Amino acid sequence: MNWKSAIYQALIDTDMEPWIAHLMPQLEAWENSARRGDSTKWQQQLKQLPDITPASVELKASVSFDADEALSSGHRSHVKNVLKQFMPWRKGPFSLFGIDIDTEWRSDWKWDRVVQHIETLEGRKVLDVGCGSGYHLFRMLGEKAELVVGIDPTELFFYQFSIFKKYLSNSPIHYLPLGIEDMPSENRFDTVFSMGVLYHRRDPIEFLYQLKNQLRSGGQLVLETIVVNGDIDTVLMPGERYAQMRNVWFLPSNLALKQWLERVGFIDIKLVDESITTCEEQRATEWMTNHSLADFLDPNDISLTIEGYPAPTRSVFTAKKK
Numbered sequence: 001m002n003w004k005s006a007i008y009q010a011l012i013d014t015d016m017e018p019w020i021a022h023l024m025p026q027l028e029a030w031e032n033s034a035r036r037g038d039s040t041k042w043q044q045q046l047k048q049l050p051d052i053t054p055a056s057v058e059l060k061a062s063v064s065f066d067a068d069e070a071l072s073s074g075h076r077s078h079v080k081n082v083l084k085q086f087m088p089w090r091k092g093p094f095s096l097f098g099i100d101i102d103t104e105w106r107s108d109w110k111w112d113r114v115v116q117h118i119e120t121l122e123g124r125k126v127l128d129v130g131c132g133s134g135y136h137l138f139r140m141l142g143e144k145a146e147l148v149v150g151i152d153p154t155e156l157f158f159y160q161f162s163i164f165k166k167y168l169s170n171s172p173i174h175y176l177p178l179g180i181e182d183m184p185s186e187n188r189f190d191t192v193f194s195m196g197v198l199y200h201r202r203d204p205i206e207f208l209y210q211l212k213n214q215l216r217s218g219g220q221l222v223l224e225t226i227v228v229n230g231d232i233d234t235v236l237m238p239g240e241r242y243a244q245m246r247n248v249w250f251l252p253s254n255l256a257l258k259q260w261l262e263r264v265g266f267i268d269i270k271l272v273d274e275s276i277t278t279c280e281e282q283r284a285t286e287w288m289t290n291h292s293l294a295d296f297l298d299p300n301d302i303s304l305t306i307e308g309y310p311a312p313t314r315s316v317f318t319a320k321k322k
């Protein structure tokens with residue numbers, strides 16, 4: 001069964017059926033456009049992965065898939081070579097049949113900071129907006145969510161996710177290669193995460209409304225984004241680049257962000273974590289060989305980006321929909 005039919009079948013007898021039915025034409029259109037270039041290569045590479053039923057899958061403490069027996073060294077180097085076709089690997093780490101994918105980001109550190117502050121995911125329907133490779137989706141399933149859906153329009157990340165989904169085909173974890181703007185406003189999820197996305201949005205207030213429109217009444221928002229020091233009136237709009245990223249728009253102070261959340265109508269708003277992003281958490285590795293955070297900071301003063309802005313500090317907020 002292909003990935004589209006799998007999610008449709010999984011939701012057909014639930015109250016999510018109208019939601020997924022609404023999205024099917026867009027998924028169809030995406031699939032038709034994904035029959036070219038890199039997509040074709042990645043689809044072929046996916047078929048090269050071994051058809052093994054994992055002997056054990058760990059999702060609570062890490063994302064690791066283990067086989068009964070170690071792969072032979074020839075088989076192992078073949079699988080490693082296949083996985084390398086999906087570079088750059090940004091969000092992880094993953095472990096597949098003894099091969100450790102040491103990604104650019106220690107996304108597990110972010111998860112450890114977040115998970116201790118959120119309502120239980122057990123039995124809940126969860127949406128992760130801008131899920132990247134889906135690393136956090138697997139950790140959400142590890143927390144026993146009833147349904148986990150990630151959305152992210154970046155094609156490579158869909159295929160990275162598909163590698164691990166292959167070994168969890170019957171689990172309620174799904175990735176839709178769509179953006180938040182494609183989602184119908186149907187108030188269906190118990191928890192909505194959006195981590196590392198707000199600063200990429202040209203209209204952050206509209207984005208907060210879009211997140212709110214995915215939550216049921218009483219549901220929890222978990223929002224993580226880059227912030228700057230300052231009072232309730234402080235919001236930094238960088239010039240063309242921030243830490244070399246071209247698509248960064250608004251970096252609010254914690255107080256300004258709290259006010260945005262209030263204006264959009266969230267209640268019970270809490271700042272639960274604030275952390276400076278370190279060069280240990282985001283760095284180049286064998287699996288992501290491009291420049292990384294150390295190259296984007298001022299070499300003489302790592303509290304600044306190379307453009308002279310405050311270096312990335314990330315805050316996590318939780319809030320509720322009335």
Ligand SMILES: Nc1ncnc2c1ncn2[C@@H]1O[C@H](C[S@+](CC[C@H]([NH3+])C(=O)[O-])CC(=O)[O-])[C@@H](O)[C@H]1O
Nearest residue numbers: 091129130131132151152153154179180195196197
């Ligand atoms: N319109 C959109 N709708 C949904 N996602 C989008 C959209 N536009 C871009 N994205 C996606 O948002 C993700 C942001 S990365 C955060 C990953 C993870 N959450 C993390 O916390 O590590 C952070 C970063 O790279 O700066 C990317 O995967 C985009 O494709």
